Amino acid sequence: MLVKDAGEKMGLKLLAGKTGTDRELTGVYICDLLSWVMAHGNKGDAWITVQTHSNIIAVAALLELSCIIVPEEVEVEEDTLQKAEDEGVAVYQSSISAYGIAKELYKMGIE
Amino acid sequence: MEDIKYVFEVEKDDFVRAGETSSKIKKTLRELGIDSSIIRKISIATYEAEMNIVIHSLGGQIVLEITPGTIKITASDRGPGIADVELAMKEGYSTASDRVREMGFGAGMGLPNMKKCSDRFCVTSSEGKGTYIVIEVDLKAGE
Numbered sequence: 001m002l003v004k005d006a007g008e009k010m011g012l013k014l015l016a017g018k019t020g021t022d023r024e025l026t027g028v029y030i031c032d033l034l035s036w037v038m039a040h041g042n043k044g045d046a047w048i049t050v051q052t053h054s055n056i057i058a059v060a061a062l063l064e065l066s067c068i069i070v071p072e073e074v075e076v077e078e079d080t081l082q083k084a085e086d087e088g089v090a091v092y093q094s095s096i097s098a099y100g101i102a103k104e105l106y107k108m109g110i111e
Numbered sequence: 112m113e114d115i116k117y118v119f120e121v122e123k124d125d126f127v128r129a130g131e132t133s134s135k136i137k138k139t140l141r142e143l144g145i146d147s148s149i150i151r152k153i154s155i156a157t158y159e160a161e162m163n164i165v166i167h168s169l170g171g172q173i174v175l176e177i178t179p180g181t182i183k184i185t186a187s188d189r190g191p192g193i194a195d196v197e198l199a200m201k202e203g204y205s206t207a208s209d210r211v212r213e214m215g216f217g218a219g220m221g222l223p224n225m226k227k228c229s230d231r232f233c234v235t236s237s238e239g240k241g242t243y244i245v246i247e248v249d250l251k252a253g254e
Contacts, residue, residue: 034162035220038155039227051215055162058130062137062154079127087134 001025001108003067003090006046010104012069012092016081020090025066028105030098034059041065046105048098052076057083057091067091071098115143115177121164121188126214129165133158136175136184143177149248152228153182156246159221160186166211168242184246193236200226200234 004021007014014021026044031037032051041047043064048071049056057080060068067090070076076091084091094101117139119132137154157173164171164186171188193199199206200222207217226232229246236242 032215033218033220034215035159035218035224038158039220039224043151049215053214054127055129055214058134058158062130062133062158063151 001110003046006105006108006110007067007090007092009108010094010101012094015070015076015091015093016084017067017088017090019088020067020084023066023090025105025110028102028110029065030102038063046110048101050074050098052080054080054083056080057087057089060089061087065089069094069101071096071101114179115139115175117175119173119175121161121171121173123165123168123170125165129162130158132161132173136173139175140177140182145182146251149182149250152248153184153246156225156228156248157184157186159224160184160244160246162216163221163242164188166207166216171241180250182248182250184244186242186244186246188241190239190241192238192240193234193242194238196234196236 003023003025006025024044025046027042029041029045030048032049037059041063045065046067046069047065048069069092071094073095136157140150168188169190174185176183198204202223203219205217205219211217225246230249231247233245
């Protein structure tokens with residue numbers, strides 16, 4: 001499933017990185033410890049995190065994660081969004097919890 | 112393939128640019144057509160080395176060297192050094208500040224992650240001087 005299709009179906013708000021929405025979304029990873037994500041995240045994963053500083057874009061780009069989703073209307077810093085634009089990493093905001101987002105993605109066939 | 116060497120300076124406390132060196136190294140390896148599983152290992156190890164310099168050191172540099180059989184990353188800094196390297200190698204052990212931990216760093220996985228991603232790994236450090244880390248990943252035959 002493409003990132004943009006998942007984002008649309010779930011009604012997520014795209015904050016930045018539109019050029020990254022054509023990536024294939026193949027899994028989900030939920031964690032706020034960056035080294036943990038570096039060690040265990042996989043290419044194509046949608047990364048759900050409440051971390052919002054610009055280094056999350058570096059992690060997503062290095063691992064080729066499909067997108068970043070911040071839950072529960074967490075605000076994301078402007079320099080993070082700028083970096084997301086530069087690197088082509090889609091950053092979405094959701095109104096629901098990390099677990100809620102994971103459930104929605106599961107229902108869409110991301111198992 | 113001819114031998115290649117790049118040197119990148121890494122500044123302490125520069126969280127905005129942190130990750131750029133790892134990103135440049137990844138792009139270089141991709142342009143050279145290196146296998147994606149090897150790029151992943153090098154990306155993870157370099158990112159951890161870069162973040163350690165940003166978080167814990169007074170600044171330093173990362174050197175990328177590519178020879179026909181091996182990719183070598185050397186991360187060195189100007190101090191203050193690691194008091195107990197054996198302890199620092201344990202997963203979960205970290206001396207990071209609360210401020211840095213709130214940003215999601217300081218999980219105590221930096222050095223263990225580097226080691227896991229390496230075919231050969233070496234860390235030497237002395238207090239008051241600095242830390243010197245060598246990460247080597249072998250290229251598969253034909254690359």
